[in-house]
Amino acid sequence: MKDAIASNYSLIYAVVAAIPKGEVATYGQVALLAGLPGRARQVGYALHALADPSLPWHRVVNAKGEISLRSGGSEGDRVQRLRLEAEGVVFDRCGRIDLERYRWRP
DNA sequence: CCCATGACTGATT
DNA sequence: TAATCAGCCATGG
Numbered sequence: 001m002k003d004a005i006a007s008n009y010s011l012i013y014a015v016v017a018a019i020p021k022g023e024v025a026t027y028g029q030v031a032l033l034a035g036l037p038g039r040a041r042q043v044g045y046a047l048h049a050l051a052d053p054s055l056p057w058h059r060v061v062n063a064k065g066e067i068s069l070r071s072g073g074s075e076g077d078r079v080q081r082l083r084l085e086a087e088g089v090v091f092d093r094c095g096r097i098d099l100e101r102y103r104w105r106p
Numbered sequence: 107c108c109c110a111t112g113a114c115t116g117a118t119t
Numbered sequence: 120t121a122a123t124c125a126g127c128c129a130t131g132g
Binding site (some may be wrong): 005008034038039040041042045046049094 | 120126127128129130
């Protein structure tokens with residue numbers, strides 16, 4: 001899977017990198033902006049394959065405004081929340097984000 | 107080529 | 120608000 005940069009992933013990464021600090025975007029949102037409407041799943045797949053710490057992937061959450069847990073039992077989910085809180089994003093008691101308030105609107 | 111899996115979404119109940 | 124169902128498609132075996 002070395003051809004990741006040769007696929008639409010580049011576009012996905014570009015969109016993720018364009019998310020303003022303190023805001024979040026859903027997978028569907030990223031997919032749409034990346035020119036892949038309805039392919040939210042592939043966006044998640046792309047992020048799963050990603051391993052770039054300089055990319056603000058933590059600003060990408062699912063449609064419910066929750067942190068998507070990934071396989072592997074990584075600590076990523078925990079880090080994601082901490083990073084978002086560090087940017088001013090507030091989680092409710094259920095660990096969810098108010099999308100109406102923090103959702104990125106380009 | 108076929109099959110199973112997956113950081114998902116949206117409508118419906 | 121939460122749970123369920125069906126649809127989406129790239130990736131790997």
